[in-house]
Amino acid sequence: MKVFINKRIPEAGIKMLKEAGMDVIIPENDQLSHEEWINYCKDTDTILNVGTHSFDKDFFNECPNVQAIALYSVGFDHVDIQEATRRNIPVGNTPDVLSKATSDVAFLLMQSVARRASYNYGKVKEGNWGDFDPLHALGQELYGKTLGIFGLGRIGFEMAKKSLKAFDMNIIYHNRHHNEEAERELNAQYVSFDELIRQSDVLSIHASFIPEHTELFNRSVFEKMKPDAIFINTARGGFHHQGDLYEALVSREIWGAGLDVTNPEPIVKDDPILELSSVCVLPHIGSATVEARNGMAKSAAENIIAFSKGEKMPHCANP
Ligand code: DGY
Numbered sequence: 571m572k573v574f575i576n577k578r579i580p581e582a583g584i585k586m587l588k589e590a591g592m593d594v595i596i597p598e599n600d601q602l603s604h605e606e607w608i609n610y611c612k613d614t615d616t617i618l619n620v621g622t623h624s625f626d627k628d629f630f631n632e633c634p635n636v637q638a639i640a641l642y643s644v645g646f647d648h649v650d651i652q653e654a655t656r657r658n659i660p661v662g663n664t665p666d667v668l669s670k671a672t673s674d675v676a677f678l679l680m681q682s683v684a685r686r687a688s689y690n691y692g693k694v695k696e697g698n699w700g701d702f703d704p705l706h707a708l709g710q711e712l713y714g715k716t717l718g719i720f721g722l723g724r725i726g727f728e729m730a731k732k733s734l735k736a737f738d739m740n741i742i743y744h745n746r747h748h749n750e751e752a753e754r755e756l757n758a759q760y761v762s763f764d765e766l767i768r769q770s771d772v773l774s775i776h777a778s779f780i781p782e783h784t785e786l787f788n789r790s791v792f793e794k795m796k797p798d799a800i801f802i803n804t805a806r807g808g809f810h811h812q813g814d815l816y817e818a819l820v821s822r823e824i825w826g827a828g829l830d831v832t833n834p835e836p837i838v839k840d841d842p843i844l845e846l847s848s849v850c851v852l853p854h855i856g857s858a859t860v861e862a863r864n865g866m867a868k869s870a871a872e873n874i875i876a877f878s879k880g881e882k883m884p885h886c887a888n889p
Contacts, residue, residue: 571878574614576600576607576621579642580860583618583867590875592616608632616877618642618870625649630657638883640873642866643857644668644725646887647779647806655888662873662883665724667865672856673728676774676804679828680733682850683800685709686826689847707847710798710825712737718761718770719743721777721805722752729774730756742769745777767791772800779806785833787811792818798825804856807833816843830856 572593575584577600587594597610604623611617611633619625620642630636630653639654640662654661682688686707693700700706717733719726722743733739734756741758743749744766752758767773773795777783787801788811795801801824803810812833818824826848832841835854843849857863873883 573616575618580867583871586871622648638877640870661887664866664869668857668862669724671859671862676729683826683828688850715771716740718766718773722749726776774802775805785811789814801827804830807831807835
């Protein structure tokens with residue numbers, strides 16, 4: 571079986587595929603144009619895909635030989651799952667292995683914003699350490715505050731667990747379903763969406779992105795949030811309206827924002843949000859640890875190997 575991998579992934583995954591007898595194709599140039607990428611896909615039966623290429627109807631029409639797709643990501647919002655399912659094409663993803671790493675970044679952003687870390691680091695880099703000033707650049711403490719989680723799955727659970735342990739935070743959440751484990755172990759309380767946005771001191775998004783969520787966090791949400799609230803997005807940039815977020819920060823409707831994902835992504839260099847002292851932006855590094863990326867490589871390889879044996883992928887996004 572031929573497996574096309576568009577970008578080099580950790581060796582552990584490649585080794586598993588080769589040991590399973592697969593013909594692994596990784597182009598020398600890993601910055602393929604869309605056309606080059608499509609040409610590789612046309613010529614393969616199995617794809618291990620790194621990145622957010624769109625697997626839509628056009629793709630499936632153009633690449634009729636593709637029989638299975640293993641994503642190197644937990645998110646599958648760039649895949650038309652319904653169309654893949656209709657064509658009997660399994661789509662694998664990589665949950666679990668990156669939950670700790672991604673929630674670490676949400677936790678990091680929460681603290682960075684609370685203590686104005688990027689603003690203060692910027693001052694040091696500019697050679698502007700400044701005098702000790704009792705009133706300047708004061709942060710806020712997180713102890714005993716309320717953390718609101720939008721989407722309490724695996725990553726949200728890890729974020730809530732860390733925040734409870736470190737800062738004794740009170741956990742509230744809004745989700746499609748009740749998360750009984752979180753209610754039992756973290757004393758998390760299920761609330762309506764409206765209660766979530768009104769009561770959170772820190773609001774952190776951990777849901778899977780679906781089109782209905784596009785820019786759900788917009789002006790009408792920010793204006794209901796507490797003036798000292800911190801907004802954290804490590805899920806998908808499409809969840810928030812970036813212009814409205816900027817306005818909410820400038821007009822002090824909310825206190826700060828930590829973003830590992832932006833809208834659009836990548837963020838443009840002159841986006842005014844980057845100038846704000848109340849903001850910390852990272853370039854989508856949620857899963858960027860050696861451990862998580864190795865885990866993702868192995869998990870994607872396991873999905874392909876299961877498919878090659880005629881078995882169900884262990885992590886399959888199709889219903
Ligand atoms: C994921 O795994 O979904 C990460 O966000 C990388 O795309």
